[in-house]
Amino acid sequence: MTRYIIRRLLQAIPLLFLISIALFVLMQNVGDPLATMGGRTATRAADRERLTRQLGLDKPIYVQYLYWLIGNDWARIDLDGDGVAETQGTRRGALRGDFGTSLVNRGVPVTTVVWDRLPNTLLLMLTSELVIILGALVIGIYAALRQYSLLDNLVTALSFIGFSMPIFFIALAAIYIFSVYFKRWGLPSLPATGMFDPEYGKTPAQILVHMILPVASISIISLAAYSRYIRSTMLEVLGQDYIRTARSKGLPKREVIFIHALKNASLPIVTVVGLDIPLLLGGAIVTERIFAWPGMGRLFLDHLERGDTPVVMGIMMLIAFAVVIFQLITDITYAWLDPRIRYH
Amino acid sequence: MQSRKPYLFLIVILSLILSSCAGGGGAGGNGKTATFIFTQEFDTLNPLYTNMWFSAITNQIWNCWAWTFDDQNNPIPVLVKEMPSATNGGISPDGKVITLALRDDIVWSDGKKITSEDFKFTFDMTMDPKNAVATTFPYDKITSLETPDAKTVVMTFAEPYAPWVGTLWHGIIPAHILQPVYEKDGTLDNAEWNRKPTVGCGPFVFKEWESGSFTRFVTNTKYWLDKPKLGEIFIRFVPDDAAQIAALVNGEGDLGTFFANSDVPSLEQAGVQVYRVYSGYNEGVYFYLHPEKSHPALRDVRVRKAIVMAIDRFSFAKQVLLDLTKPAVTDWDNMPYVDPSLQPYPFDPEGAKKLLDEAGWIDSNSDGTRDKDGVELVLKYGTTTREVRKNIQAVAQEQLAAVGIKVDLYNYESDQYFAGYNEGGPAAHGDLDMFQYSATPQFPDPDVADWLCNNIPSDDNPAGSNWSALCDTELDALFQLQATQVDFAARQQTFFTITKYIYDQVYWFGLWQDPDLWGVNKRLTNVKISGATPFFNIAEWDLVK
Numbered sequence: 001m002t003r004y005i006i007r008r009l010l011q012a013i014p015l016l017f018l019i020s021i022a023l024f025v026l027m028q029n030v031g032d033p034l035a036t037m038g039g040r041t042a043t044r045a046a047d048r049e050r051l052t053r054q055l056g057l058d059k060p061i062y063v064q065y066l067y068w069l070i071g072n073d074w075a076r077i078d079l080d081g082d083g084v085a086e087t088q089g090t091r092r093g094a095l096r097g098d099f100g101t102s103l104v105n106r107g108v109p110v111t112t113v114v115w116d117r118l119p120n121t122l123l124l125m126l127t128s129e130l131v132i133i134l135g136a137l138v139i140g141i142y143a144a145l146r147q148y149s150l151l152d153n154l155v156t157a158l159s160f161i162g163f164s165m166p167i168f169f170i171a172l173a174a175i176y177i178f179s180v181y182f183k184r185w186g187l188p189s190l191p192a193t194g195m196f197d198p199e200y201g202k203t204p205a206q207i208l209v210h211m212i213l214p215v216a217s218i219s220i221i222s223l224a225a226y227s228r229y230i231r232s233t234m235l236e237v238l239g240q241d242y243i244r245t246a247r248s249k250g251l252p253k254r255e256v257i258f259i260h261a262l263k264n265a266s267l268p269i270v271t272v273v274g275l276d277i278p279l280l281l282g283g284a285i286v287t288e289r290i291f292a293w294p295g296m297g298r299l300f301l302d303h304l305e306r307g308d309t310p311v312v313m314g315i316m317m318l319i320a321f322a323v324v325i326f327q328l329i330t331d332i333t334y335a336w337l338d339p340r341i342r343y344h
Numbered sequence: 345m346q347s348r349k350p351y352l353f354l355i356v357i358l359s360l361i362l363s364s365c366a367g368g369g370g371a372g373g374n375g376k377t378a379t380f381i382f383t384q385e386f387d388t389l390n391p392l393y394t395n396m397w398f399s400a401i402t403n404q405i406w407n408c409w410a411w412t413f414d415d416q417n418n419p420i421p422v423l424v425k426e427m428p429s430a431t432n433g434g435i436s437p438d439g440k441v442i443t444l445a446l447r448d449d450i451v452w453s454d455g456k457k458i459t460s461e462d463f464k465f466t467f468d469m470t471m472d473p474k475n476a477v478a479t480t481f482p483y484d485k486i487t488s489l490e491t492p493d494a495k496t497v498v499m500t501f502a503e504p505y506a507p508w509v510g511t512l513w514h515g516i517i518p519a520h521i522l523q524p525v526y527e528k529d530g531t532l533d534n535a536e537w538n539r540k541p542t543v544g545c546g547p548f549v550f551k552e553w554e555s556g557s558f559t560r561f562v563t564n565t566k567y568w569l570d571k572p573k574l575g576e577i578f579i580r581f582v583p584d585d586a587a588q589i590a591a592l593v594n595g596e597g598d599l600g601t602f603f604a605n606s607d608v609p610s611l612e613q614a615g616v617q618v619y620r621v622y623s624g625y626n627e628g629v630y631f632y633l634h635p636e637k638s639h640p641a642l643r644d645v646r647v648r649k650a651i652v653m654a655i656d657r658f659s660f661a662k663q664v665l666l667d668l669t670k671p672a673v674t675d676w677d678n679m680p681y682v683d684p685s686l687q688p689y690p691f692d693p694e695g696a697k698k699l700l701d702e703a704g705w706i707d708s709n710s711d712g713t714r715d716k717d718g719v720e721l722v723l724k725y726g727t728t729t730r731e732v733r734k735n736i737q738a739v740a741q742e743q744l745a746a747v748g749i750k751v752d753l754y755n756y757e758s759d760q761y762f763a764g765y766n767e768g769g770p771a772a773h774g775d776l777d778m779f780q781y782s783a784t785p786q787f788p789d790p791d792v793a794d795w796l797c798n799n800i801p802s803d804d805n806p807a808g809s810n811w812s813a814l815c816d817t818e819l820d821a822l823f824q825l826q827a828t829q830v831d832f833a834a835r836q837q838t839f840f841t842i843t844k845y846i847y848d849q850v851y852w853f854g855l856w857q858d859p860d861l862w863g864v865n866k867r868l869t870n871v872k873i874s875g876a877t878p879f880f881n882i883a884e885w886d887l888v889k
Contacts, residue, residue, distance in 0.1 A: 035759030045764045045807025047479045054476035080473035104387045107534035116555040180594045192590045198578040292582040294556030
């Protein structure tokens with residue numbers, strides 16, 4: 001197993017390298033970071049020329065990539081535009097842990113920009129994931145055990161409604177119903193935006209209250225999909241011979257369902273969750289934007305819109321790395337859940 | 345799978361702890377916290393490093409301009425004893441030297457005196473190539489800056505520089521804090537002060553900025569003018585327009601801005617007071633008027649006038665913009681520089697047809713589009729992808745078709761549309777016959793860069809911003825003259841002539857005046873908003889229960 005893990009990690013190196021090249025090239029065509037630096041008017045041409053040079057954007061794309069990857073502390077750069085490279089570069093490059101500084105938040109290291117948002121995203125997305133997994137297990141198992149019952153049909157119908165609604169609609173509807181109209185009707189209302197009320201400060205209680213609407217919005221859609229998934233895999237497993245054997249041996253129903261059936265029914269779900277978790281790092285772009293939740297999704301969108309290559313590269317490489325790691329963890333979990341699976 | 349859940353719980357708890365540790369204390373100062381909703385987050389707070397509007401307007405909260413502007417856009421001295429003028433000796437007779445006399449009582453929030461050294465340092469840092477500042481304008485107009493004593497700043501210009509009131513000293517930076525940083529790092533690009541300017545000179549002082557979430561400013565006890573009535577300004581970043589409106593309607597926010605005209609009725613219905621503040625933006629259409637490359641029809645003033653008269657700008661203002669504004673007459677409406685006798689051209693399709701006939705543009709081949717000498721009157725009309733612009737463009741296309749002018753519409757993302765000549769921008773390159781936008785970079789001073797003969801973009805002058813490629817020598821002489829008239833009345837008279845000249849020649853036509861909309865909850869009182877410096881009287885703002 002150890003050799004398998006090491007081999008997979010070594011295989012990931014060229015993969016991450018290729019991903020970084022592809023992303024870097026794509027970013028050159030996304031937007032012009034200088035275009036938005038003029039504020040409400042176009043950036044002055046003279047400033048554009050100077051900033052292009054000072055921020056190193058005048059270099060050919062392969063040089064820019066090289067600087068991003070291995071840094072430029074071995075090279076001299078021309079800051080004053082006199083054609084003479086007089087200033088020593090200071091960047092150490094991604095390979096040495098320096099992902100550069102943000103073009104938007106001038107001078108702030110990418111690692112700081114990303115780290116500032118990561119806990120907020122993890123909090124929102126992992127809470128949502130927990131709600132989704134637990135909710136989907138309860139609904140999926142219940143629906144599978146009572147196939148075609150009224151509740152099963154009701155859950156099926158609600159699942160399809162939830163699954164077919166766009167997230168922005170759910171989020172805005174939630175804000176207007178539970179925040180605006182509830183307040184207007186004199187009912188206890190929920191906050192619409194941010195992580196806390198400045199009157200009370202950023203306490204855990206405030207954060208939890210402010211999480212209710214975004215978590216609910218994110219969960220509704222995935223809950224619908226996951227519960228359908230669990231229902232169908234549980235139905236498949238419950239029809240297997242070994243479950244019949246377990247039942248005929250007189251094992252308690254709870255043990256049959258949760259130990260024997262659920263463990264095997266979980267295999268495909270582990271794959272879905274394993275793929276989901278690294279993507280959680282990217283945050284929920286729409287939800288974070290609507291609820292003004294300061295997470296990675298908003299960070300990504302804000303900086304993508306402004307062509308901030310270093311920050312976007314930082315986020316994307318973090319996600320790419322997480323995908324590789326969680327794929328590996330998923331495969332290992334597979335082996336644990338199903339002893340027939342062996343990795344060499 | 346079940347055994348993973350404890351780990352997920354643990355990470356959630358850890359994230360909750362990390363998130364709560366990130367700051368965000370309770371109500372500061374006297375407990376009066378006003379919450380502002382901004383749809384964009386600042387890129388930086390260092391005034392040298394940003395042109396971003398949302399960052400610039402906070403300068404009146406925590407930083408200080410040498411002078412600010414009231415709700416009539418008149419200058420109010422803040423750091424200077426009085427506005428420099430020829431009478432008080434602040435402006436030399438030849439208009440090339442401007443002297444600032446600083447107040448004696450001005451101090452940074454840490455108690456250090458603000459001196460001419462801070463002005464000199466701000467100037468030096470702006471012009472230093474080691475600092476990737478947002479713009480060197482207008483400091484690149486200054487040939488020398490002297491500080492004969494701690495309270496005097498003498499600026500010398502190569503030419504008399506009339507727009508100084510609207511453009512100079514938009515924020516200063518503290519030399520005693522940043523000089524050591526510059527000496528150590530060789531640049532201010534990475535200074536912590538850029539994001540945490542804990543020493544400032546406004547009525548409030550920076551307290552905290554959490555990325556993507558909020559920024560807090562608390563009372564500056566050392567402020568030398570009126571002491572603030574509020575204890576804290578809490579700015580929350582809410583990027584979604586609909587969420588901003590919801591936050592204003594449900595009372596989570598006390599002030600918001602940058603919303604659409606269509607949001608005004610729901611805000612007013614919820615008791616939110618909406619302020620329409622003119623900050624010099626006048627949405628209008630420029631014609632491409634290059635003497636050789638432009639469409640031949642556009643070189644005839646009668647055709648240009650016919651185009652204006654064929655478009656119903658009055659209905660746009662009424663129906664599309666909900667009667668919250670009116671058609672603009674000049675590029676400089678709502679500034680004291682516009683000839684007061686000017687009125688918008690009437691909507692008169694029949695008159696437009698007559699003018700086109702007179703100019704010889706008739707539909708000779710009965711294809712529905714006028715032509716002359718084998719050239720069809722088909723124009724390329726471009727703008728950004730902003731929804732209101734696209735809507736109005738579509739209506740204008742229909743109305744122009746009714747008088748026999750065919751218009752092909754083009755829409756671009758902002759960065760593409762406003763790209764310069766070297767970057768292949770469509771307007772800069774003369775690819776469009778008519779191009780629409782509004783800009784007012786020097787408000788409350790009338791910006792003229794887009795009109796100057798020496799600013800026409802070309803291979804030799806890619807930086808040029810006169811995308812009309814218009815070079816009318818008579819007009820250009822007037823522009824050159826006003827730029828040197830440091831006497832307000834004389835300059836105003838010149839501008840009256842300029843605005844009348846452009847109006848008569850129809851080099852530009854206005855679609856609508858584009859005020860900034862501000863929504864203010866009723867519990868926030870004493871609010872006045874200026875177009876140039878919105879928060880000029882923020883020290884007087886108060887909260888009532």
